[in-house]
Amino acid sequence: MAKRAAPEVNAGSMADIAFLLLIFFLVTTTIPKDSGINRKLPPIDDSEVEPPIIKQKNIFTVLLNKNDQLLVEDENMKIKDLRQAAVEFLDNGGDGSCTYCKGAKDPASSDNPDKAIISLKNSRETSYAAYIAVQNELVAAYNILRNRRALEIGPQKGFRDMNFIEMQNNHKDVRWIGNKEKLKEVIDQIKLEIPQKLSEVVE
């Protein structure tokens, strides 16, 4: 029998089929947003232990009222100024025990980052968007200080030009080549030196 060439398949409609599928996936797709601000809630404390007395100067009060207005340390403030104000408060180093602080050393402000507490008070009618904005600014203030500290002590430990955020990302990244245990030590040290102390109250 004579060898017959296999008939060629008409692929002209392939594009149409592919378009159909493409449009289906375009419509159904939702690119997931899986990032956000991580927080840890305080555990419920039933014990009758007297809470330690905290000096007023070590507390940075941020009040967000039901109209989303901001009152910081009893003064009206715009949200864009909050980050800088929080940095100045945390970085003050009033009692001189904090060697890495570069603040004003104002005796009327916080003693050191370990004692400094930010107290965030919001009303039930505060909008969530405003609350997130304030949370974001406060986290940013901590991150600014931690990044600065990371750039200071990083080079001594062999992690050059890496700020705190990059250190954390590298620690999580499985493809990162480097001494992870040492990196973890540096991260823990920074976390210990500049702890996030954020207390929240709902009015």
Next chain:
Amino acid sequence: MSKFKKKKDGGLAPINTASLPDIVFMLLFFFMVATEMRPDTLMVQNKLPVADQIEKLEKKYPISYIHIGKPSVGYEKYGSVARIQLNDKFADVSEVGNFIGAERLAEREELVPYLTVSLKVDKEANMGIVGDVKQELRKVNALKINYMTGSGDALNNIK
């Protein structure tokens, strides 16, 4: 007459569309890979606020989602104030504890302590309901939470 016709014929050659399916397939594969089917239908409005100090949620640990927002179009009969959606139904604040319990039971035991509760809250919601949910989470000792946000300048949240 024929003189003019000839000229027109020799003009533009047709565009070759042979590689069109390849391009379309490329796009198709991208969307197929990037897509994630919603596990349950969303019954509340869910426009997330934006922030710029965000961390990526780690997928290797279990995550439970709690949606909060006002009922979306088609669910107006549930009112116009923000409500909680757990799985695929509206829930009361008191049910949050049970929901977390059920989520924990469904997870492998060694992963339970790493359970993160991701709060997907509409930006128009009030803090009252969010605070109530947070209090419930504290009661069941689910302390790792994440406020899910888009990325952008947080100052845009407040008008």
